[in-house]
Amino acid sequence: MSTLSDLLAEHTALPGSAVAHLQRLVSEWQLLADLSFSDLTLWVPLEEHSEAGFVCVSQVRPTTGVTVHPDDLVGAHLDGDGAHLLRQARHDEPAVEVPEPDGAQPRTYRREVVPVRADGRTVALISRDTGSRVGREASALETAYIDAADDLFQMVDDGTFPPPQQTGEIHTGPRAGDGLLRLDADGRVVYVSPNAASAYHRMNLIGSVVGSDLAAVTRKLVADPFDAAELAARIAGAVDGRASLRMEVEVRAATVLFRALPLRPRGRPSGALVLVRDVTEVRRRDRALLSKDATIREIHHRVKNNLQTVAALLRLQARRSRDDAVRHALSESVRRVSAIALVHDTLATSPEDRVDLDQIVDRLVPMIVEVASVQTRARVRRVGSFGIIGAQLATTLVMVLAELVQNALEHGYSAEHATGEVQILVDRSARHLDLRVLDDGVGLPTSFSLERDGGLGLQIVRTLVDSELQGAIGLRRREDRPGTEVTLRVPLRGRS
Known part of the structure; x- marks a missing residue:
């Protein structure tokens, strides 16, 4: 699936600053869609100075209403008569299309195209598609949401939203549905959503916050004086036009997440939005x-x-x-x-309940060599990586590997053949973990059988491989040189 950056690189020659602005805009995508009860699609022209058409590079649906675009439009092209609203908005002309009451037009939703400006020019266009509300009076919540959305879309057209200093931290911030308060240019509350009212009641607010100075009221509710002063300053700063990141405060028995957004359409102070979420x-x-x-x-x-x-x-x-x-x-x-x-x-x-098995094996090997027979001077070397393994699987693998390496050191080398090297070869894929333990010692007897011969160590290995690892193990003489080769395959699919 192509990302926004991939599609912009493929279809446009936008400078880095414009790409960064569009990425910040898409990070606010869900808030704009929820406040406007609209499906939003982001379009960029296919060629800088021609009428070749447009391509959709991002799409979002509202969580506050029904979508009008159930199909995915990212990557779709629009040209000819179908792109006339996009061309109008690109040339700074009003671009709104309303469905006919008699249903003569195939479109059943209202479409408005908003230019996206960055660095003083139009770099993309937002198609704001809203389902028809004919015959139904809007609620106070819908009116407040849509008014706020209109101001934010105007700021998108102005090139002031999202602000350039914004970071990706807003991804973890509150959303419109969590709780919203609308402030006027004096910082007083003109609307509070039901969820926001509940959050303030959890903060021990008595009565309604409507009509009050939100910064002053909130400061009194927060017990910590430093948090109270900082949160009040952020709310007041948003009213004055300064954007801020999210802030979480502890208020008595509640934990509340705040975010304040300034509203300055066409550069005129219009108050602020304060989003709150009770995360207690x-x-x-x-x-x-x-x-x-x-x-x-x-x-x-x-x-x-x-x-x-x-x-x-x-x-x-x-x-x-x-x-x-x-x-x-x-x-x-x-x-x-x-x-x-x-x-x-x-x-x-x-x-987590997972371990880096390479670290454990590298600590285990010297311990095995120390316990091995004093006549053995063979060294042990690991090639490849086990990676991160779940705890239960790791415990069994460590026990199996310890037995195999110990067996190679004790039985592969004698007083006459005391030096050499034991190799632990690891090859991990998405499906299997393949392990080979190779030594260059005396090798297996000709009639050796894993099922019939072997001591306690090999019996432990066989039992663990069969019952715990559900894997397969083989033991044979090396073909390229003297010594023994043990192969082990452990399935990884279905394991944590």
């Missing part, structure tokens, strides 16, 4: 999620500590044992417990 419940859920995440990370931390304690006890027991077989078994148990502890250690500091 949203922030309560956010805090609950943060608390839950902190609890989960603390659990991982404690599990890691407990596993390390178990590993230390096993290590102490191994040192006290006089039986070599017992010491070896306990040392392998220490390695297995420590491998699982590494995963929990990583999860204890991770904001």
